[in-house]
Structures are given as C-alpha cells and as structure tokens.
Amino acid sequence: MSSSNLLIDSPEHPLATVTNRAIESVDLKILRSFDEAQEEGESDFVLELINLYLNEVPRLFSAIREAIAKDDWPSIKRAAHSVRGSSSNLGILQIAVIAGALEQLAANQHAPVGQLLLSLQDEFTRVEKILSAERQRRTV
Amino acid sequence: MHTPAHIQRILIADDDPVIRRLVTRLVEQEGYEPVVVDDGGAACRLLQLDSEFCGAIFDMMMPHLEGLDIMRFMRTEKRLMRIPVMLMTSEKDLKLMANSFAAGVSLFLPKPFTMDQFQKTLRLLLNNKSHQTTPWR
Numbered sequence: 679m680s681s682s683n684l685l686i687d688s689p690e691h692p693l694a695t696v697t698n699r700a701i702e703s704v705d706l707k708i709l710r711s712f713d714e715a716q717e718e719g720e721s722d723f724v725l726e727l728i729n730l731y732l733n734e735v736p737r738l739f740s741a742i743r744e745a746i747a748k749d750d751w752p753s754i755k756r757a758a759h760s761v762r763g764s765s766s767n768l769g770i771l772q773i774a775v776i777a778g779a780l781e782q783l784a785a786n787q788h789a790p791v792g793q794l795l796l797s798l799q800d801e802f803t804r805v806e807k808i809l810s811a812e813r814q815r816r817t818v
Numbered sequence: 819m820h821t822p823a824h825i826q827r828i829l830i831a832d833d834d835p836v837i838r839r840l841v842t843r844l845v846e847q848e849g850y851e852p853v854v855v856d857d858g859g860a861a862c863r864l865l866q867l868d869s870e871f872c873g874a875i876f877d878m879m880m881p882h883l884e885g886l887d888i889m890r891f892m893r894t895e896k897r898l899m900r901i902p903v904m905l906m907t908s909e910k911d912l913k914l915m916a917n918s919f920a921a922g923v924s925l926f927l928p929k930p931f932t933m934d935q936f937q938k939t940l941r942l943l944l945n946n947k948s949h950q951t952t953p954w955r
Contacts, residue, residue, distance in 0.1 A: 714933055715843045723843060730836045759879055763908050764836035766930040774930075 701771050703801065704808045708769025725816050728809050731764055735773075735802060742780070742795055754791055755784035761798070772801050827851045827870060831861035831888065832877040832906070837929075841875060841906075844936050858883025862891050869897040873944050875927075878907035878914075886914075889921040904943045906931075 709724060716723045738757045745753035758781035766774035780794040828850045832838040838854060845852040850872070855861050859882035861874075874892075876885035883891075885905045892898040905918055908929040915926060927939045 708930075711932060712840065715840070715847060717843075717847075727836060727839065730839055734835055756879065756881070759908070760834050763877075763929055764834050766908065767837060767840065 701775060703770070703772045703804050705769035705771055706808075706812065709812070712768075722816050725813060727768060728813055731768055731770070732806065732809060734764065735761060739795065739799060739802070742791075742798075746791055746795065751784050751787045755781050758784060770805055773798060773805060776801060826872045827853050829861060829864065829871045829874040829901075830854045831856070831858060831875070831880065831885070833857050833880045834877065837877065837906070841936070844933060845875070845940070848937060848940055857881050858885065858888050861888050865892065865895075865898055869895075869901070871901050873940070874901050874903045875940075876903060876905055878905050878909060878918075886918055886921055886923075889918065889923055893922045902943050904939060 709727075712724050712727060738761050741757040742754055742761075745751075745757065758777045761777035762774050762781060765771070765777060776794055776798050780791055780798065783789075783791050783794065826849070828845050830838065830841050830845065830852050831854075832841065833856050835856075838856065842852045842854055853864070853871070855864060858876070858880045861876065862883055865888075874888075876888055878885040885907075889903055889905075892901065892903070899922070902924040903922065904925045904927055905923050906927045906929055907914075918926070925939055925943050927936065931939075
C-alpha cells in the first residue's frame with residue numbers, strides 16, 4: 679500500500695503527526711486575550727472575531743475543494759495559508775496545524791491533499807461546537 | 819488629497835477578514851486612523867492617489883499583489899518612500915525576509931501575534947522609522 683492510501687490516523691502515515699490530538703482544538707486563553715481590545719459601549723469584540731472566523735473558514739474550505747478539483751496547487755496553498763493564519767492567531771490550534779500541513783503539501787504538489795481537507799472539515803465540526811459554546815457564554 | 823496634521827492614518831492591507839478586523843481595532847486603540855483595503859492591488863491603487871499615511875501594515879501573502887510587491891511599487895515613488903512599512907507573515911523563509919528588507923520593509927510582525935507584540939511592533943515602526951528589525955524572533 680502506498681503512503682497516500684493509508685489513513686492519516688494510522689501511525690504509519692507520514693502525516694500522522696498533524697492530527698496529533700495532544701494539541702488542543704481551541705486554546706480559549708488565546709482567544710479571550712483579545713477581550714483587552716474591547717471598547718466600552720461597543721459590541722463584544724471577541725464575539726465579532728468568532729463570527730468572522732466561522733463565516734470565513736467554510737468559504738476557504740470551498741475554495742480548497744474547488745482548487746483540488748482543478749489541480750490548482752497555488753490556490754490550494756493560498757487558501758490553506760489563510761486558514762492557518764487566522765486560526766493560529768485566534769488560538770484555534772489543531773486547524774492551524776492541519777492547514778499548515780496542507781499548505782506544505784500544496785507547495786510540493788503532493789497528492790493526498792483531499793485527505794487533509796477531510797481532516798480539516800472534521801476538526802472544524804469540533805471547533806464550531808467549542809466556539810458556539812463560547813458565543814453562547816458571551817450572549818447570555 | 820490633504821490630511822490634517824493631527825490625523826495619523828495607517829494603511830492596512832490584508833485579505834483575511836479576521837486578521838484585518840483585529841489589526842484595525844488594535845490600530846484604533848493606539849490612536850491612529852485605519853484605512854483598510856482587502857488586497858494588494860487595492861493598496862497600490864489607493865497609494866497612487868493618496869500618500870498621507872504615517873505607516874502601513876501589509877500581509878505578506880495576498881491575492882493579486884503580495885506585500886513585497888506593494889513595497890517594490892512604493893520604492894519607485896519618492897512621496898511613498900517615507901512611509902514605514904510593517905509586513906505581517908507566518909513564513910519563516912530567511913531569503914524572503916532578506917528580500918523584504920532589501921525592498922525597504924522596516925519591520926516584520928510574525929503571525930500569530932499577541933496584542934502586546936502588535937502594539938510594541940507598531941510603536942517601534944512609528945517611532946523609529948529608519949530601523950529595520952524583526953523584534954519577535
């Protein structure tokens with residue numbers, strides 16, 4: 679079996695480390711650190727960042743999916759780079775790591791990018807739940 | 819276009835809406851007026867009409883024109899040369915950094931960044947315009 683046919687969760691897969699669960703999905707301390715940017719009398723700034731992130735990432739996933747279908751490696755790399763940038767800055771760590779791996783694969787025009795997109799989407803489901811809980815905590 | 823001397827405007831170009839919003843707020847908190855565009859092409863078009871900025875913050879990787887491309891354009895026009903530029907990047911490519919300094923970038927802000935890192939880098943950019951450094955590596 680070639681390495682590209684192995685499941686990423688398999689320890690033999692070269693990308694196994696990028697889905698290492700030792701890294702938490704979301705470091706809420708990092709996200710909440712931006713509460714310091716809150717202006718008095720204005721809407722919740724961190725909530726605004728959460729909403730922007732939750733709107734933007736699915737759009738970028740669609741862009742990656744479309745680019746994969748066209749073997750458009752530069753577009754895959756660019757969209758993965760954007761996912762990595764905003765995720766890492768908001769403390770959304772696991773997605774940042776997987777997006778970084780996807781970006782590297784795209785830079786090297788290496789085939790199993792589709793598997794990493796699935797991993798990203800799977801992780802995003804987890805992140806959505808965590809961020810939705812944070813959103814709810816802030817709106818009650 | 820004329821800007822009153824007491825208004826300190828900073829040009830921000832980033833295609834990522836999350837980072838763009840974050841940087842805009844942090845610039846406002848430092849007492850500057852942000853002027854925000856969402857790609858490098860828009861930044862260049864704006865700079866052709868308006869050079870009244872006390873600083874500029876560009877993302878390194880953007881559609882159409884990247885941060886380094888904007889820098890190269892700015893260095894072709896005398897009125898734009900005086901604007902100190904901070905490049906935000908998550909790349910760790912030393913050659914790219916060397917090329918950026920050669921093109922006139924004043925400072926790098928590695929991503930991810932904290933509020934404190936952003937504020938300190940911005941203050942360094944605006945208080946020490948001739949200095950080229952990367953404070954967080």
